[in-house]
Amino acid sequence: MKTTRRPGRSLAALALASAAVLAAAAVFRLAGRGALNACLAEPQGDPTALQGFTVQGTVTHSANALTTFSVQDGAFASATVLDPDAEARRADDLGATVSWGQYWSVPQQDLAAVNAAATAEGAELRSRAERLELVYALYLPDGSRVSFQVLSYAGTEPIPVYSYWDGSRGWQDWGAVDEDALPERPAVHYEVTRWQGSYYFAWMESAGQMPAGVYRVDEALTAEETAALRDNLEDGADGPNGRASASYGAISLLYAPQNAARVLGCRPAGSLMAVLYLDTENALRLDLVDGDGRLQESLLLAEQVDTETDCEVEPLPCQRAGEAAFLCPDGPQGHYAQRLVIVRVENGRVTKLYNEPYAAPSTNLAGESWGGELCLAQLDDTGTRLLLVEEVYDVWKWTVRGYEERTLAGSFRLTVQDAAGGKPHYTARLKTDQLSGWGWGQRRYTLYGPAGALTQVNASAYVDFPDIAE
Amino acid sequence: MKRIAKLAAWHWAMARKPFLALCAVFAAQQLALLLAGAALQQNIGHSCATLYAACWQTPAFLAGLAAALLVASAGLWRPGAARTGTALLTLPGPRWHLVAAQSALCALLALAFTAWQVVLYAAYYAPVTAVLAATAGSQLAAPAATVYCAQMTVTAAVQPAVPATTLYAQAALLPLFQVLAPAFPLGWAALAAGFVCVAVQSGCLFFHRGWGRAVSAALWLFTCGAALLAVYAAWGLHKYAIYAAALFAALAVLAAALAVQLAWTLLRLRRGSLL
Structure with a gap:
């Protein structure tokens, strides 16, 4: 055969064809990335209604791509970066989560005595402590952390404590044998906000030395600094040395509202900090304080709030300078009633206040809706129009092996309407996941390899509306 | 160069x-598994990309790639290999040309x-998308009249259409595609380094006999692992600015294993004690 006689020719053809296919694949991936862009679909109404709003968002695709989208000067824009590097992912990191660590532990100054009185019981150490302190560690979005004492507890009798040996970390900190006998741990908000170069967080209810209010993180340690601190504690220590529950960094109280039963959240609004709280008569109030914690304005938002609900507040992203938005509990109309509050501050004064009941979207663009979630709310430049970005879901129902199943696919509905209410001027579906995120196959988690390369597929994309204005 | 090309x-x-034959078998198993998987009820909601992963096609591809590297040396291990080896050693020209030609062919067949x-x-x-859609369509239930969740209300009697997908989306979602067509230079560099090292190791493998081949195969496997580590470490360095040490370690291991294999193979070739 000819090919047998001239194997070099067929080998060269194979080489050329393979190179061409692989080059085409590489170009295809790069050139087609626009297909991952977010877009506004099914628009209804006047698109010029978007004028005066500022929206920014990021989509982290499991296709190892990062899409950004924005509404600026009435125009929608989107762009996608493939294989985003650490720098490109910085925008995505703005939405990094906050976490808390909570420890009942023996105070450092009592450790020596408690350790000395310890007896071994199997693999555990047992002892008794005169008092325990409750320490909370707050892990901030930038990777730093602060740890502070919340309250100290001394029972009528010494408190039984125990410790166990962890092969890699030595003796674990003393913990209470019966934690039910101790005071309840105060609940926390999983939201922090950045303002004037510092992190702030709302402390929900008064506990121990900490009144309910807004606190500023004055000093936070990096992970390396914390590790060094703990290593120092370990030196020469025999038995539990309190390294996990050590206090470090510093916080200070910015503002504690008078008569506050529960502080619900805080958000910066220009030169002021908006502090949302329930007073002792269940009225919903918003106080605005300056950087020194001085009260500038106090607004009554609702006379009576339904405290039967969990009173959770969603502080919405800050995307317009000088504007803070909250989705608050409302009432007493019943469970799930919500109130949308937007406050705008200019020159140290409140210039706009939107304070109306909010109903989660009960209709979808197709199919049924599944409790939509408000992601962003904003007033336009004049304060007369309201922009809402709500997550809505398409729902499919399946019957598989005799069982009815529902699967969801999320998208966002963007609505512009008069602040006074009425028919929307403009609605559109903000599609952020062009990769058909639906169905059973999409339920599985994204699995990453040892270095962050994908090893498993999940078509759902994570969408974030970051804070971009302090 | 011309001699190397002729030998290859x-x-x-x-x-x-x-x-x-390897390509045909691989194509057949992939088609059979993907179509069979697409027709299964339990795979409703899968897309072409997720089904590819669910049908173990990523490891199948890696196994096929390894087989292609071994098949490239068929002339050295098929029946009559001893005669082939003798003929090779009697050819004029430097012996390293033999290794270079074999490595080039390994690289080409892997590509x-x-x-x-x-x-x-x-x-x-x-075809896979069509079967997936048909399976999903057959299982779409009639809309429920009663909804039990307090937060959910029925507003339409018609279910939304199953969203259409595109070849680009399904290719972009495929992890294998992302690794093979990275959008950052370091990814290409790590891929090329790993690829070249594995190809050269494969090229050397069948110039050894007996225990020598076993040791050479161990070096080859070791190189495959280091090449994978280098590719992953390059991703980690690019995405998270970490794993630089792992990348340098993997590259050092690749280089060391390559140097050992090459030196050993060339030494034995020079002595003419192979095959």
Whole structure:
């Protein structure tokens, strides 16, 4: 055969064809990335209604791509970066989560005595402590952390404590044998906000030395600094040395509202900090304080709030300078009633206040809706129009092996309407996941390899509306 | 260079049939598994990309790639290999040309097999997607009249259409595609380094006999692992600015293993004690 006689020719053809296919694949991936862009679909109404709003968002695709989208000067824009590097992912990191660590532990100054009185019981150490302190560690979005004492507890009798040996970390900190006998741990908000170069967080209810209010993180340690601190504690220590529950960094109280039963959240609004709280008569109030914690304005938002609900507040992203938005509990109309509050501050004064009941979207663009979630709310430049970005879901129902199943696919509905209410001027579906995120196959988690390369597929994309204005 | 190309072509003549058979078997198993998987109820909601992963096609591709590397040396391990070896050693010219030609052929067949997978994925996208859609369509339930969740209300009697997908989306979602077509230079560099090292190791493998081949195979496997580590470490360095040490370690291991294998193979070739 000819090919047998001239194997070099067929080998060269194979080489050329393979190179061409692989080059085409590489170009295809790069050139087609626009297909991952977010877009506004099914628009209804006047698109010029978007004028005066500022929206920014990021989509982290499991296709190892990062899409950004924005509404600026009435125009929608989107762009996608493939294989985003650490720098490109910085925008995505703005939405990094906050976490808390909570420890009942023996105070450092009592450790020596408690350790000395310890007896071994199997693999555990047992002892008794005169008092325990409750320490909370707050892990901030930038990777730093602060740890502070919340309250100290001394029972009528010494408190039984125990410790166990962890092969890699030595003796674990003393913990209470019966934690039910101790005071309840105060609940926390999983939201922090950045303002004037510092992190702030709302402390929900008064506990121990900490009144309910807004606190500023004055000093936070990096992970390396914390590790060094703990290593120092370990030196020469025999038995539990309190390294996990050590206090470090510093916080200070910015503002504690008078008569506050529960502080619900805080958000910066220009030169002021908006502090949302329930007073002792269940009225919903918003106080605005300056950087020194001085009260500038106090607004009554609702006379009576339904405290039967969990009173959770969603502080919405800050995307317009000088504007803070909250989705608050409302009432007493019943469970799930919500109130949308937007406050705008200019020159140290409140210039706009939107304070109306909010109903989660009960209709979808197709199919049924599944409790939509408000992601962003904003007033336009004049304060007369309201922009809402709500997550809505398409729902499919399946019957598989005799069982009815529902699967969801999320998208966002963007609505512009008069602040006074009425028919929307403009609605559109903000599609952020062009990769058909639906169905059973999409339920599985994204699995990453040892270095962050994908090893498993999940078509759902994570969408974030970051804070971009302090 | 011309001699190396001629030697590679000569080996290709002997490796062509096994390589084509490998490609055919791989294509057949992939089509069969993907179509069968697409027709299963339990795979409703899968897309072409997720089904590819669910049907173990990523490890199948890696196994096929390894087989392609071994098949490239068919002239050295097929029946009559001893005669081939004797003939090789009597050829005029430097002995390292033998290794270079064999390594070049290994690299080329590995590239060809990778390209074949790309072609297959593009070719199978339409039929697999069609079967997936048909399976999903047959299982769409009638809309429920009663809804039990307090937060959910029925507002339409018609279910939304199953969203359409595209070849680009399904290719972009495929982790294998992301690794093989990285959008950052370091990814390409790590991929090329790993690829070249594995190809050269494969090229050397069948110049050894007996225990020598076993040791050479161990070096080859070790190199494959280090190449994978280098590719992952490059991703980690790019995405998270970490794993730099892992990348340098992997590259050092690749270079060391390559140097040992090459020196050893060339030494034995010079002594003419091979095959």
